[in-house]
Amino acid sequence: MRAYAVVRSRKRRTLCLQISPSGTLRVLVPAATRETDVWAFVKAKTPWIERTLERLSRAPKPPPFADGLILRHLDESLVLRLTYHAAAPSVRRDGDELHVTAATEEAARAGVERWYREAARHHALARIIHFAPLVGRAPKRIRIAGQKTRWGSCSARGTISLNWRLMMVPAGLCDYVIAHELCHLIAAHHKPSFWRELARVMPDYETRRLTLHGMGAQLSL
Numbered sequence: 001m002r003a004y005a006v007v008r009s010r011k012r013r014t015l016c017l018q019i020s021p022s023g024t025l026r027v028l029v030p031a032a033t034r035e036t037d038v039w040a041f042v043k044a045k046t047p048w049i050e051r052t053l054e055r056l057s058r059a060p061k062p063p064p065f066a067d068g069l070i071l072r073h074l075d076e077s078l079v080l081r082l083t084y085h086a087a088a089p090s091v092r093r094d095g096d097e098l099h100v101t102a103a104t105e106e107a108a109r110a111g112v113e114r115w116y117r118e119a120a121r122h123h124a125l126a127r128i129i130h131f132a133p134l135v136g137r138a139p140k141r142i143r144i145a146g147q148k149t150r151w152g153s154c155s156a157r158g159t160i161s162l163n164w165r166l167m168m169v170p171a172g173l174c175d176y177v178i179a180h181e182l183c184h185l186i187a188a189h190h191k192p193s194f195w196r197e198l199a200r201v202m203p204d205y206e207t208r209r210l211t212l213h214g215m216g217a218q219l220s221l
């Protein structure tokens, strides 16, 4: 049997198995679950685990971070122009090229992320200004985040957090997330009344929601 990590939680009621895109196994279990029960659970899931790992190993690998890489930016594509140079990192857009100069790959990646975060801040603000009057609510604060597991969230205090990676999906899908989170300022749940509010602002939200889910296997709302 494959190795797995056990994560215990007092809030959890059922056992749940997760496989990360890199193939790591995690079992989420209620706090008091016995080790033997966890083991039996994982053992019973073995066929599913093997099928999933097999599928993951066949999934296309992301292209290397190198000069010429195509970076998606809303409805546009940018070509990464990467130069290694022992100077302060810089990122500059020139037409449909993103010129990045940095000493190491790590610094270059960080520079690109910073650039995307800045772009996300501007874009999110413009789209919130567009959608807030339609929804009839405005957030208290906008936060650009880098959550691994979600595109956006809305706190009880009225802070809307948006994932900077939204800059890498088509603008219409980014709009869906922004309208979705704004509607949470009216309804902090996913009951039918929430979806009615969203349909009022964005009648085709369901198509966008499904497309977005298809795009980010590891990210979901």
Ligand SMILES: [Zn+2]
Pocket: 180, 184, 189, 190, 221
């Ligand atoms: Zn939601």
